[in-house]
Amino acid sequence: MKSPEIQSREYRQLICTACPMGCTLEAEKEGDLIQVKGGRCQRGGKYAQDEITNPRRVMTTTCVMEGGELRRLPIRTTQPFPKNRMDDFMTFMTTVRVSAPVFCGDIIVSNVLGEGIDVIATRTIRKKQPAP
Amino acid sequence: MPRDIEAEVVVIGGGPAGMAAAHSAWEQGAKSVFLLEREKYLGGILNQCIHPGFGLQVFGEELTGPEYASRYIEKLGKTGVQVMTETAVLDLEPSRTIRTVCPRGVHEFHARSVILSMGCREKTRGMIMIPGTRPAGIYTAGLAQYLVNIEGYLPGRKVVILGSGDIGLIMARRLSLEGVTVEAVVEVRNSLSGLVRNYVQCLLDFDLPLLLSHTVTGIVGKERLEGVLVSQVDERWHPVPGTERFLECDTLLLSVGLIPENEISQKAGISLSPISRGPYVDETFATDVDGFYACGNVASVFDLVDYVTFVSQKAGEAAASHRPRGKVRFVLQVGVGTGLVIPQRIRNIEEGILFIRPSQGFRETQIIFRKRDEVFARKKTPICRPSEMIRIDIPSIPWPPEGGEVTIEITGNPIQGI
Ligand SMILES: Cc1cc2nc3c(=O)[nH]c(=O)nc-3n(C[C@H](O)[C@H](O)[C@H](O)COP(=O)(O)OP(=O)(O)OC[C@H]3O[C@@H](n4cnc5c(N)ncnc54)[C@H](O)[C@@H]3O)c2cc1C
């Protein structure tokens, strides 16, 4: 989010998270060309490319559950979502209300914020039974 | 339901450990399997871990905690395992008598095998002795996780987190996403405790500062927390005079470790290791009392739910097979560089997995197996960190023909920083 964006001919240090080694990568970007040094394997290059050109994260949070045994429904995106739109995603999810029952895997929002990615429920929540 | 219940296998605790153990005991052919859980829902701590990172090894895809639990609840639904929720175990006897209380009353189970899978609880402020007043606003990270993810409450507006383990890192991200300011994550060690991936995705993604070699040395505030005093520490974790400074915050989260929950295990006469804080177990997760097994976080704090599932399947199979146990052949001790090893006992070298936690991070790591002065096995791995257990198959080690006491040491180039 706040991390500095690459301009033309820029250096950037990244930590590769593609495996537990956690190599420190030095990425140099000139125009569209990105050169990566410091990784112990090929995957570091791919990781740096993705992190610089199109960083994405799977988003998880909760939304309001109505009439359910629990008050909050946990959700996630089905695919990694653009990192620079995380705030938009969180703001949008505060407007979503779901009625019970809901099943783990149900689609809650399709094509969220026009990104072509769905939001699914990650837990089954039954209807709240009225007190006897 | 009668007051007295005869059962082949009783599993205590319905988290991922208990669910996997009950499932595999049933698959192994046990006729009556009971799974007892004191909460309303199965799943244990997974229900509040809504972030991804679970199940890559067991299900081959990355799930969130509640999804992982759902998968197992579904698997259990296809068996004859009798699940009793809102059922707390109050007492255990070495004769494998189990006393429970639930909304339907009090029951006494008589079991051929008992599997302990009660999980762990969090260390609190009292256990780490932070001086100062006792204002509101100090929570364990797991309690805050419960409040945010299950109840939908935010614990405060401005937060300091003590401890850079995964639960602390995950909460730093969770709160940042919810608009809470995270002032700093404070870590007494000179290196990160949690996973590098969590450092990147939970701290760097949000520009959150990590203060290594620092600790909280004071609490400020009367009714509500107003801030904490933070100091640098030396190699022996003593605060360095003159480095103390004030960080304003209304909430302090403690992510300073977990302790296996073994109050009732002790009532059954099971002895606990001072290192794992759980029962001494062998490669099938049998304890030192006949017919009692312990798996998952009650045996030792595991970082990956996938590992919890593996060891619990093993315990479930063994508990259902009622095989007579052989003699203990090897007793494993932790040596230099090793924080923990589980299991601590080996009866049969032909099965099972050793989980070893290094006491600090190393590159170019060697794991050394020593019997008295003789090194009989060395294993190499490029890197190890305290946040990830090293896995070694027991049959892959050239154990010496005579049993005895074995010490496990870890050496390498120490990792500092990240
Ligand atoms: C606060 C916290 C946060 C965590 N966050 C993560 C994370 O983000 N990622 C990760 O990979 N791992 C995390 N872990 C580790 C996680 O606990 C393990 O991966 C796994 O959930 C352990 O499973 P378990 O079944 O052994 O224990 P648990 O999931 O704790 O389940 C134990 C169950 O036993 C029940 N129980 C206890 N005592 C009794 C009794 N007397 N009678 C009846 N039932 C009883 C409890 O109610 C609970 O449901 C976290 C652990 C804690 C404590």
Ligand code: SF4
């Ligand atoms: S560069 Fe290769 S070895 Fe290094 S962290 Fe990335 S995936 Fe692992």
